[in-house]
Each structure stands twice: as structure tokens, then as C-alpha cells.
Amino acid sequence: xxxxxxxxxxxxxxxxxxxxxxxxxxxxxxxxxxxxxxxxxxxxxxxxxxxxxxxxxxxxxxxxxxxxxxxxxxxxxxxxxxxxxxxxxxxxxxxxxxxxxxxxxxxxxxxxxxxxxxxxxxxxxxxxxxxxxxxxxxxxxxxxxxxxxxxxxxxxxxxxxxxxxxxxxxxxxxxxxxxxxxxxxxxxxxxxxxxxxxxxxxxxxxxxxxxxxxxxxxxxxxxxxxxxxxxxxxxxxxxxxxxxxxxxxxxxxxxxxxxxxxxxxxxxxxxxxxxxxxxxxxxxxxxxxxxxxxxxxxxxxxxxxxxxxxxxxxxxxxxxxxxxxxxxxxxxxxxxxxxxxxxxxxxxxxxxxxxxxxxxxxxxxxxxxxxxxxxxxxxxxxxxxxxxxxxxxxxxxxxxxxxxxxxxxxxxxxxxxxxxxxxxxxxxxxxxxxxxxxxxxxxxxxxxxxxxxxxxxxxxxxxxxxxxxxxxxxxxxxxxxxxxxxxxxxxxxxxxxxxxxxxxxxxxxxxxxxxxxxxxxxxxxxxxxxxxxxxxxxxxxxxxxxxxxxxxx
Numbered sequence: 001x002x003x004x005x006x007x008x009x010x011x012x013x014x015x016x017x018x019x020x021x022x023x024x025x026x027x028x029x030x031x032x033x034x035x036x037x038x039x040x041x042x043x044x045x046x047x048x049x050x051x052x053x054x055x056x057x058x059x060x061x062x063x064x065x066x067x068x069x070x071x072x073x074x075x076x077x078x079x080x081x082x083x084x085x086x087x088x089x090x091x092x093x094x095x096x097x098x099x100x101x102x103x104x105x106x107x108x109x110x111x112x113x114x115x116x117x118x119x120x121x122x123x124x125x126x127x128x129x130x131x132x133x134x135x136x137x138x139x140x141x142x143x144x145x146x147x148x149x150x151x152x153x154x155x156x157x158x159x160x161x162x163x164x165x166x167x168x169x170x171x172x173x174x175x176x177x178x179x180x181x182x183x184x185x186x187x188x189x190x191x192x193x194x195x196x197x198x199x200x201x202x203x204x205x206x207x208x209x210x211x212x213x214x215x216x217x218x219x220x221x222x223x224x225x226x227x228x229x230x231x232x233x234x235x236x237x238x239x240x241x242x243x244x245x246x247x248x249x250x251x252x253x254x255x256x257x258x259x260x261x262x263x264x265x266x267x268x269x270x271x272x273x274x275x276x277x278x279x280x281x282x283x284x285x286x287x288x289x290x291x292x293x294x295x296x297x298x299x300x301x302x303x304x305x306x307x308x309x310x311x312x313x314x315x316x317x318x319x320x321x322x323x324x325x326x327x328x329x330x331x332x333x334x335x336x337x338x339x340x341x342x343x344x345x346x347x348x349x350x351x352x353x354x355x356x357x358x359x360x361x362x363x364x365x366x367x368x369x370x371x372x373x374x375x376x377x378x379x380x381x382x383x384x385x386x387x388x389x390x391x392x393x394x395x396x397x398x399x400x401x402x403x404x405x406x407x408x409x410x411x412x413x414x415x416x417x418x419x420x421x422x423x424x425x426x427x428x429x430x431x432x433x434x435x436x437x438x439x440x441x442x443x444x445x446x447x448x449x450x451x452x453x454x455x456x457x458x459x460x461x462x463x464x465x466x467x468x469x470x471x472x473x474x475x476x477x478x479x480x481x482x483x484x485x486x487x488x489x490x491x492x493x494x495x496x497x498x499x500x501x502x503x504x505x506x507x508x509x510x511x512x513x514x515x516x517x518x519x520x521x522x523x524x525x526x527x528x529x530x531x532x533x534x535x536x537x538x539x540x541x542x543x544x545x546x547x548x549x550x551x552x553x
Contacts, residue, residue: 010153014214021151023209025160027202028144029167031096034198035137036171038103039068041179043317044336045188047325052110052188053124058452059241060124062318062444066237067128069441071135074230076434077288079139081221083146088213092143093206099137100199106130107192138437142429149417150213157417159358168354168406173347180340225281225288232273233438239266240445289431298419299428301495302412303435305370308492309408310439311446312377312485316401317343318447319481320394328458328472332391342391346398350406357407366411366418367501373407374493376400381486385479401485408492409436415499446484451477 010016042049042064049061083091105112109130113123144164152160179191243263246253252260281287294300324342327333334342361369380401387393412432420428454477461468 010150014150016153017151020211021160024147024151024211025163027206027209028147028164030198031140031144031202031206032164032167033171033174034195034202035099035140036168037175037179038192038195039065040172040175040317041183041191042188043321044176044180044325044339045183045191046321048183048188048336049124052120054121056121056124058322058448059245060128062448063128063241064124064131065314065318065444066241066441067132068135069138069437069444070230070234070237071132072138073135073233073434073437073441074226075136075139076142076437077431078221078226079136080142080146080429080431080433081219081286081288082139083143083213085216085219087216088143088147088150089206089210090212092140092147092210093203095137095139095143096199096203096206099134099140100196100203102130102134102137103192103199104196106134107189107196110189138433142431142433145413145417145433146429147210147213151211156362157414159355159362163355163358168350168409170347170351173344173351176343176347177337177340180336180338184336219286222281222284222286222288225277225284228273228277228280229288232270232277233441235266235270235273237441237445239263239270240442240449242266243449290428293420293428293431296419297498298415298500301499302415302419303432304495305374305408305412305492306432306434306436307439308374308488309405309412310436310441311443312381312439312488313402313405314440314443315447315481315485316398316405318444319451319478320398322447322451322473323388323478324391324394326473328460328470330389330475330478331472342395343398345395346402349399349403353403354406354410357410361411361414365501366415367496367499370408370411370415370496370499371493373404373411374489374496375404376407377402377404378486378489378493380404381482381484381489384482385486388475388478388482404489411496419500447481450480450484453477454480 008016010021046058046061049064050056050058053061079091079095106127109127110120110123112130113120113126118126148160148164149157182188182191182194242253246263248263251262251264253262255261281289282291294303320343321339323330324332324334324339325336357369357373377400380397380399380403383397384394384401387397413429416428416432451473454474455471456474457469458472459467460470
């Protein structure tokens with residue numbers, strides 16, 4: 001904008017280099033596009049996976065998504081911490097290299113299984129294992145988002161994160177349509193093969209283009225905390241997955257080596273892991289979850305919102321795929337490619353609105369964007385509960401659900417950046433991503449469990465001995481999914497009212513909720529972002545070490 005002074009410092013207080021900032025933004029945007037493409041291209045292929053792996057049950061197929069997300073949930077805070085300790089660029093390149101290897105192997109999982117004598121039906125577990133390894137690549141997200149404030153001035157952080165979030169939407173659209181078409185025409189393995197060149201190229205570009213983080217915090221990793229957290233999450237998800245089949249209260253549904261086992265045992269182990277985690281973490285020297293940080297209002301509200309956003313997005317995606325592709329009523333019986341086309345309007349809407357949400361964050365602060373996003377998401381979920389009989393109704397009312405979702409994603413990321421010091425950006429954005437991953441990992445399992453819990457028998461064939469029945473998901477199960485989206489979204493909206501808001505001036509100064517700039521915020525010649533004379537109280541969600549913050553009165 002003409003007449004506007006270009007800031008000379010980034011949000012982290014380092015010299016602003018526009019060329020370096022553009023390079024970082026391009027790499028991170030393409031990375032977001034690639035990763036989201038890979039993750040969404042498997043969604044329309046659910047029916048293809050079931051057929052390819054000899055009628056694999058839906059509860060097993062969803063683990064192609066959930067295994068990736070479960071490992072990512074554990075890996076995210078680890079790599080966030082490693083980024084703070086060894087450098088964000090160094091760890092980002094390493095993680096992207098791991099991701100490239102996993103993507104290269106995924107499409108060949110049937111060949112790998114066959115080489116070891118694994119039957120076609122069991123080769124799905126080879127794919128699930130590779131996908132779990134691929135989950136390590138989710139560590140790139142906290143590293144990437146934490147790098148943005150280190151290369152952009154404070155006034156442009158929201159817009160930059162909005163662009164990256166918009167590429168998530170573009171990747172989702174490309175994955176649902178392009179991936180759906182490839183899976184339908186040429187088979188799901190080719191969808192992975194198509195992304196191998198880009199994954200390898202992006203790892204090399206990151207090494208040569210990105211610059212290393214100026215803020216390091218050399219602290220060790222809390223392995224007992226990470227291990228107990230991952231164990232508890234895995235046990236919960238196993239219990240949810242098998243509850244419909246084994247019985248929620250059956251202690252001896254199956255036998256492992258002569259030892260009776262059931263769903264309650266999974267939940268008891270999850271409880272044990274959780275208790276250990278809660279006892280250990282407050283006493284750990286360098287906890288993976290900072291309970292002191294979680295006491296800050298902005299941090300814990302943003303993390304709870306992360307769970308809601310992650311779960312809501314996958315409840316929508318998986319619910320839509322199951323409903324649109326199921327050949328039996330109330331399903332529409334569409335192909336993978338047609339499912340991708342159904343999702344195009346909502347994906348393009350996410351792409352169109354993401355930069356707008358980013359600008360609104362820059363001018364109004366993340367709090368109103370979070371409230372508005374959850375409100376829109378909740379109204380979309382409520383509309384889907386009421387209107388779902390026609391295909392056009394699903395297409396139309398999925399749009400506000402996902403547009404609101406991406407608004408909250410952008411808002412909560414900015415809220416974390418505003419509420420912590422630069423040296424903690426990696427671990428705190430990583431922790432926020434962990435909570436989001438937790439919701440994303442549980443979402444597909446919940447969607448499959450709910451739809452399988454509400455079924456209706458349909459006749460699929462007639463024989464001399466009578467009709468052959470198939471238990472198809474009933475509409476009640478989908479209504480419960482959509483209602484769950486609405487209820488959790490409205491809960492997130494109410495929680496967001498508790499956030500402490502900040503907004504940026506064009507020169508990087510930050511203004512609080514009361515609408516005035518701190519008196520202790522003189523403009524230095526280099527336009528350093530102003531700092532409150534009185535640091536915000538930790539209980540209000542602020543961090544005295546955060547750069548350039550003007551708090552609410």
C-alpha cells in the first residue's frame with residue numbers, strides 16, 4: 001500500500017529480508033499443498049481399499065488415516081522441541097526427507113507384502129505400517145508455522161499463515177478430485193507414485209533455500225512423557241475401533257496367546273498411561289507438555305480448539321465419503337472421482353476464504369475470527385443434520401462447515417504465536433498441532449464407529465435359500481456425526497470468548513481488546529514492535545517474553 005512504511009524487523013525481532021520471506025512462504029505453501037494432497041487423496045479411495053484388500057472392514061481401512069495421524073500426534077511435539085534445540089530448518093529438512101521416503105514406499109506396499117509372502121487381505125497392514133512411518137512427517141507443520149514469525153514482520157504474519165492455510169485447502173481440492181480420479185481410473189497405488197518427485201524436490205529446495213532459525217533453546221526431549229502420551233492415545237483409539245465388533249463391556253472378546261482380551265482392557269491401559277503421564281509431566285525437567293503454559297488462557301483454549309477443529313474436519317470428510325460412496329440407501333453410490341467432484345465447492349471455498357481470514361486476523365486479531373469460524377462451522381453442521389437427502393444439500397452445507405474450520409485453524413495458530421516467546425514457538429506450535437492431530441486421529445475412528453453402530457439390513461442378493469442381507473449404515477448414524485460437528489463447534493465458539501485478543505498495526509505494533517495502544521510503546525527508528533511496560537499476566541494467556549505485544553486493558 002502506498003505511503004506505508006516497510007517494517008525492518010520480523011515478529012521475532014530479527015532483520016526483515018523480503019526475499020528470504022518470499023522464499024520461505026513459497027516452500028511452505030508448496031509443502032502444505034503436497035501434504036494435504038497426499039492425505040485427502042486416500043479419502044475417496046475408501047471403497048477402492050476395501051475391494052483391493054479383499055473386502056477389508058471399514059474399521060480397518062480408517063486406520064490408513066488414523067495410523068498416520070496417531071504417530072503424527074506423538075511426533076509433532078518431539079520435532080517441535082528438536083527444532084527449538086537444533087534449529088527449525090535442520091529438523092524440517094530431516095522430517096521432509098523421512099516423509100519423502102515414506103511416500104515413495106506407500107504405493108509399493110502390495111509389492112513389499114507380496115515379496116514377504118503376505119496375503120492380499122493382510123497387505124493392508126503393510127500399508128498401515130508405512131503410513132504410520134509417514135506420520136513422522138507431520139513434524140514439519142509446527143516447524144513450518146514457527147518459521148513464519150521469524151521471517152515476516154508482525155503485521156504480515158496472519159496473512160502469510162492465511163496463504164499457507166489456503167494451500168491446505170487447495171491441496172484438499174486437488175487430492176479429492178485428482179486423487180479420486182487417479183484411484184478410480186488407475187488404482188490407488190499410482191496416487192502415491194505421482195507425488196514422489198515433488199516430495200524429493202521439496203526436501204532439496206528446503207535445504208538450499210530456507211535459512212536457519214536465530215532462536216535456539218538447547219533442552220533435552222522428555223521421552224517418558226512422549227512415550228506414555230502415545231501409548232495412552234493408541235489404547236484409546238484401539239478401544240474405540242473395536243468397541244462395535246467386540247462389545248464395549250466384553251472383557252474376553254478375543255484371545256491373545258491364551259490370554260482373554262476385550263475393549264475394557266484397552267481403556268484400562270489408556271487410563272494407566274494417562275495417569276503416568278499426568279504424574280510424570282509436572283516433575284519432568286523439560287516436559288513435552290508444559291503444564292505451566294497450559295494454565296495460560298490463550299494456550300489451553302487454543303489447544304482445546306485444536307482438538308475440535310481436527311476432529312470436525314475428519315468427521316466431515318470421512319462421513320461424506322461413506323455417505324456419498326455407499327451403494328445402499330441412504331448412500332448415493334458414487335465413484336471415487338465423483339466423490340472428489342462433490343467436495344470441490346467446499347475445498348475451493350476454503351481456498352478463497354483462507355487469505356481473507358488471514359487479513360481479518362491481521363486487522364481485528366485472532367479472537368473474533370475464531371468465534372466467527374466456530375459459529376459458521378456449527379451452523380453448517382446443524383444444516384447437515386436437517387438437510388442431507390439430496391446431493392446438492394450435502395454440497396452446499398459442507399461449505400460453511402469447512403470454511404469455518406479453516407478460519408479457526410488460522411486464528412488459533414496466530415493466537416499461539418502471539419502468546420509465547422520466540423524461543424518457545426517451535427514447542428508451543430508443535431503442542432497445538434499435537435492437540436489438532438489428536439482430534440484428527442480420533443475423527444475417522446469415531447466416524448467409522450458411529451456409522452457402523454447404526455445400520456439397517458438391506459437385501460443384496462436372492463438365493464434358493466432366501467435373501468442375502470447386508471448391514472448398511474443408516475441415516476441416523478450420519479445425523480449423529482453432523483450433530484457432533486455442530487455441538488463441538490458451538491462449544492469451541494463459547495470457549496473462544498475467553499481468549500485474550502491482540503491485533504496488529506501495519507507497522508507491527510500490537511493493540512489489545514480495549515482498542516488503545518500502550519503508552520509505553522514509542523516508535524523506534526527501526527520500527528521495532530512495541531512491548532508493554534507491564535507484561536500481560538500468564539493467567540490471561542500472555543507470555544512476558546513474547547515480542548512486541550500490547551495487551552488488553
